[in-house]
Amino acid sequence: MPSPPYYLGCPSWSESAWRQTLYPEDARPSDLLELYASVFNAVEGNTTFYARPAPTTVQRWADVLPEHFRFTAKFPRDISHGGDLRDHLVAAEDFVQLMAPLGRRVTPFWLQLSASFTPSRLGELAAFIDSLDRPLAVEVRNLAFFQKGEDEKYLNRLLLDRGVERICLDSRPLFSCVSTEPAVLHAQSKKPKVPPRPAALTQFPQVRFIGGPELEANDIYVVQWAEKVAGWIEEGRTPYVFLHTPDNLQAPELAQRFHQQLMTLLPGLPALPVLDRGPQVEQLGLL
Incomplete structure (x- = not known):
């Protein structure tokens, strides 16, 4: 599309x-991303959550993926799950630069937070978003953000005001x-x-x-x-x-x-x- x-x-x-349901039986591993992108127009970037790709790998993705495709790259877990988000701003910017060959196809970046990320840490999130200044979507897992109370309202307002999706x-x-x-x-x-x-x-x-x-x-x-x-x-x-x-x-x-x-x-x-x-x-x- x-x-x-x-x-x-x-x-x-x-x-x-x-290969049993989507790809040709004889599809080579190196061809799978291009084949995938001929059917779907987006992919969750789960792979980047667990390990940073090599620059040559990112360039290969950029060479294969069409311009209209979207790759929602997750920040690596050492950034999102490694303590105070403000301490990882340099690493986050380095990751953004690593993914730069994909251009607009990395829109938005995903920040998946752990269940241990509580409402008391929302100041960290605000500072992270403001400093990074990139298209971003955030996933929270702490139950306090799902109780329709003040904590959830504050989270939603924080994201809404900054143009960040939940x-x-x-x-x-x-x-x-x-x-x-x-x-x-x-x-x-x-x-x-x-x-x-x-x-x-x-x-x-x-x-x-x-x-x-x-x-x-x-x-x-x-x-x-x-x-x-x-x-x-x-x-x-x-x-x-x-x-x-x-x-x-x-x-x-x-x-x-x-x-x-x-x-x-x-x-x-x-x-x-x-x-x-x-x-x-x-x-x-x-x-």
């Missing part, structure tokens, strides 16, 4: 298992399922269990949807978000929507499912491109 009404993607692009994480689908699958149990142990906050503080609302392992069981929540996103688009906003599953093996299918639902609400919205996966071997059943 060269002029997309919204940005849609997954947490990553390099899952080998997606990332909405919806983990209801993940926690609504009962499963003994290791991937589900692992995801439930790692993801925050917080109520969704569908904020639209800027022109670019940010949504992270954490689905369960059964795609159809997510539909009740997918429909809700499709209606919300359609409303934002009709208001002239450009939402970002990223869809996860517990092991992310079905993330592209869930994203495609979301887009199909949105198409029913926004007539004229084009379907997502479909990659040519080459000749497929037909699976014959036993008679």
Whole structure:
């Protein structure tokens, strides 16, 4: 979608298992990002949270990704989870410069804060935002920011006044399922269990949807978000929507499912491109 009404993607692009559903079977690892970007127009930059990429890697991304693509690079966890944010401003600026070859495609940067980031530390956040002066979206996980009290109001006002979006994480689908699958149990142990906050503080609302392992069981929540996103688009906003599953093996299918639902609400919205996966071997059943 060269002029997309919204940005849609997954947490990553390099899952080998997606050769079964998204990529050609013979796709080379070096080709996956370009293939991914021919279907989706955004990706969560989870990889940068865990490790800074080499400058040559960032340049390779820049060489491959089209100008309309968006890469929401997360600040590395030593910045976001390493104590007082003000102590990491130099490191944050260095990270911004590292990602500079991507230009506007890194819009916004994501700052994912831990559950230990309490309302008493909002002064740090304000100073970080003001000093960095970059397009930014923030995810909070401390429960005090989800109680509709003064702490949450102060957070929202702080972000609104600075043109910073509040990332909405919806983990209801993940926690609504009962499963003994290791991937589900692992995801439930790692993801925050917080109520969704569908904020639209800027022109670019940010949504992270954490689905369960059964795609159809997510539909009740997918429909809700499709209606919300359609409303934002009709208001002239450009939402970002990223869809996860517990092991992310079905993330592209869930994203495609979301887009199909949105198409029913926004007539004229084009379907997502479909990659040519080459000749497929037909699976014959036993008679």
